[in-house]
Amino acid sequence: MITLLTILGWMAWTGGILLFFQIMLMIFGFDSTDTDVDFDVSTDTDVDVDTDSQSSGVKLFSILGLSAFLLMFGLAGRYCLITLTLHWSISLLIAVAFGLGMMYFVAWLFYKAKSLESNGTTLIKDAVNCTGTVYLPFEGDNAGVVQVDVNGIMREYNAKAFSRDKFDVGDSVRVSSVQGNFLKVIKNNN
Numbered sequence: 001m002i003t004l005l006t007i008l009g010w011m012a013w014t015g016g017i018l019l020f021f022q023i024m025l026m027i028f029g030f031d032s033t034d035t036d037v038d039f040d041v042s043t044d045t046d047v048d049v050d051t052d053s054q055s056s057g058v059k060l061f062s063i064l065g066l067s068a069f070l071l072m073f074g075l076a077g078r079y080c081l082i083t084l085t086l087h088w089s090i091s092l093l094i095a096v097a098f099g100l101g102m103m104y105f106v107a108w109l110f111y112k113a114k115s116l117e118s119n120g121t122t123l124i125k126d127a128v129n130c131t132g133t134v135y136l137p138f139e140g141d142n143a144g145v146v147q148v149d150v151n152g153i154m155r156e157y158n159a160k161a162f163s164r165d166k167f168d169v170g171d172s173v174r175v176s177s178v179q180g181n182f183l184k185v186i187k188n189n190n
Contacts, residue, residue, distance in 0.1 A: 004088055005081060008095070012074025018067035019106075061103075068106040073099030124183070126150050127157060127175045131188050134159075134173060139166045146173055146185060159183045 077095035080086045086094070127150045135156060138144025144167060146159040159175075160182050161167060172188040 005078060008074045008077040008081070010074070011070045012078065015067045015070025015072070015074060019064070019071055022064050022067060062107075064110070065103045065107050069099040069103040072102035122150050122153060122155060124157065124181070125178050127155070127183055128177060129175060131172060131174050132185075134167045134169055134171045137166070137168050140164045143182065146175075146183060148173075148175060148183070157183045159185045162186055 073095045076098035077091050080091035080094050081088065127148050130148045130150055132146045132148030134144060135147045136145040140161055143158050143160055145156055147154055147156050158181060162184055165187060167173065173185040174188040175183045176186050177184045
């Protein structure tokens with residue numbers, strides 16, 4: 001005869017194993033955040049649905065969330081029945097509360113982890129008003145190269161001057177504007 005303890009045990013094992021494999025797949029990069037679905041609605045209509053959940057992170061009601069629910073539901077239910085010796089109805093209510101809490105916690109945890117992600121792109125316009133030094137000398141409209149500290153990262157950019165000043169290697173410069181792929185620089189007198 002299958003008892004409530006057995007069912008709760010199987011739920012905990014199933015949720016734990018599914019949660020473990022899903023996290024391992026995420027760690028090794030096999031999770032899919034892009035879905036492309038093609039299906040026919042009728043004989044003459046073809047529908048193409050592209051979803052990109054890359055920015056949304058993990059949803060509350062996902063396979064990962066449901067696995068976390070099963071794990072905690074099973075564990076909390078067994079704990080209430082065996083250790084606390086509560087009535088089965090109270091144990092199930094507590095187990096549902098713990099399962100929903102775990103589901104929310106896992107979704108929140110992965111949402112926060114997803115927000116730490118950065119693509120590392122630095123735009124050339126971010127260099128305006130930053131200071132740097134001349135790497136390859138230039139004069140006037142001739143192009144040279146400057147090293148500029150943009151957002152804490154040293155970058156090299158092609159540069160031109162506003163005036164006919166001569167910029168030698170090591171001169172301190174300040175970026176005043178961007179013109180195409182070139183930075184317009186002036187001498188930094190600080």
